[in-house]
Amino acid sequence: MLGLGSRNEFNVEWQTVVITGGSDGMGKAVALQLSAKGANVVVVARTVSKLVTAVEEMKAKAANKFKQRFHYISADLTDPVECERVIAEVTTWNSGAVPDVVWCCAGFSRPGFFIDVPIQEHRQQMDTVYWTAANTAHATLRSWLEPVHPSAQMKTSRRHLIFTCSTLAFVPIAGYSPYSPAKAAIRSLSDTLNQEIEMYNGAYQRHRGAAPAADVKIHTVFPMGILSPGFDNEEKTKPELTKKLEEADKPQTPSEVAKVSISALERGEYLITTNFIGSLMKGTALGASPRNGIVGDTLLSCLSHLVFLQVIPELRSKTFTWGKKNGLPSANGTPAS
Ligand SMILES: NC(=O)C1=CN([C@@H]2O[C@H](COP(=O)(O)OP(=O)(O)OC[C@H]3O[C@@H](n4cnc5c(N)ncnc54)[C@H](OP(=O)(O)O)[C@@H]3O)[C@@H](O)[C@H]2O)C=CC1
Numbered sequence: 001m002l003g004l005g006s007r008n009e010f011n012v013e014w015q016t017v018v019i020t021g022g023s024d025g026m027g028k029a030v031a032l033q034l035s036a037k038g039a040n041v042v043v044v045a046r047t048v049s050k051l052v053t054a055v056e057e058m059k060a061k062a063a064n065k066f067k068q069r070f071h072y073i074s075a076d077l078t079d080p081v082e083c084e085r086v087i088a089e090v091t092t093w094n095s096g097a098v099p100d101v102v103w104c105c106a107g108f109s110r111p112g113f114f115i116d117v118p119i120q121e122h123r124q125q126m127d128t129v130y131w132t133a134a135n136t137a138h139a140t141l142r143s144w145l146e147p148v149h150p151s152a153q154m155k156t157s158r159r160h161l162i163f164t165c166s167t168l169a170f171v172p173i174a175g176y177s178p179y180s181p182a183k184a185a186i187r188s189l190s191d192t193l194n195q196e197i198e199m200y201n202g203a204y205q206r207h208r209g210a211a212p213a214a215d216v217k218i219h220t221v222f223p224m225g226i227l228s229p230g231f232d233n234e235e236k237t238k239p240e241l242t243k244k245l246e247e248a249d250k251p252q253t254p255s256e257v258a259k260v261s262i263s264a265l266e267r268g269e270y271l272i273t274t275n276f277i278g279s280l281m282k283g284t285a286l287g288a289s290p291r292n293g294i295v296g297d298t299l300l301s302c303l304s305h306l307v308f309l310q311v312i313p314e315l316r317s318k319t320f321t322w323g324k325k326n327g328l329p330s331a332n333g334t335p336a337s
Pocket residue numbers: 020021022023024025026027044045046047048050075076077078104105106107108109128132164165166167222223224225226227228229230231254
């Protein structure tokens with residue numbers, strides 16, 4: 001995907017990569033593809049059996065079967081102490097060196113209408129979606145941004161922290177209120193860190209006496225539907241109206257989402273979408289986020305704003321018409337007859 005002569009901004013060969021949620025769906029697809037590109041990979045999730053399988057599959061896909069290393073850590077990342085343990089354990093496993101790349105993929109969606117979903121489940125979505133990512137980012141950046149002696153500074157390497165969001169952070173869809181706010185919070189965290197990290201990167205350039213060991217780049221991926229075990233699960237509580245509102249989306253396979261995301265990272269992109277409708281959704285909500293390219297993103301944004309002049313009222317009128325036709329839903333989201 002890289003143009004002739006352009007630099008690979010995300011070369012993972014011999015680098016140590018941590019992937020949360022790396023035992024299933026998109027996270028596992030990312031793990032397998034980075035293994036095939038020569039990375040040493042640690043996958044983190046709760047269920048050991050799925051982690052063991054992921055490690056086996058990564059070994060089979062490795063670019064250099066004899067030298068690459070793989071590892072798994074079982075942890076519930078809603079607990080910040082567990083996130084610190086993960087980074088410490090990876091560092092020990094990695095002969096004392098902190099990881100080069102951390103990709104937050106853990107999370108799942110529990111759709112339902114706002115008042116039908118018990119308030120504790122709304123809070124749990126914030127825990128599994130936002131806090132797994134924020135805890136992981138906190139533990140990671142604390143380990144990365146600690147000032148080190150100049151002799152410990154790396155010459156070329158650049159570290160990458162990657163969040164996995166959803167295009168629902170850009171555009172509201174009825175039935176996703178337990179989930180979308182948590183993803184929108186990740187987007188806001190990502191934008192804030194993208195700016196804040198420049199202080200450290202600046203210090204790395206000019207104050208090597210007391211600066212982090214390397215540059216850090218932040219990225220966020222915004223997938224559309226992904227045909228994962230998590231997706232099959234969310235379909236069980238997803239209201240029929242929600243399925244109708246998102247029918248323009250053709251869900252992608254985990255490996256397709258992983259491939260497109262990795263290519264975008266190799267081009268050095270910041271906010272990453274995985275298909276055209278996803279880009280349109282981003283374009284209408286770029287706000288004050290850094291652009292991947294001024295010209296491309298500005299044109300995209302103009303096009304999106306025109307398209308969404310129609311889409312915004314359409315989503316609301318589809319919802320209104322649904323209520324008029326079907327009446328109130330029963331608690332599981334299916335229309336009462
Ligand atoms: N599927 C979709 O349609 C879309 C998904 N996304 C996002 O993409 C990411 C991947 O989704 P998907 O491919 O569906 O993933 P899956 O639901 O298939 O897998 C989720 C992964 O996260 C792990 N996980 C869940 N909770 C925790 C926790 N508390 N601590 C540690 N690990 C945890 C799971 O393992 P275990 O349960 O064993 O802990 C598993 O490895 C998620 O962030 C999701 O929100 C974005 C857009 C669309």
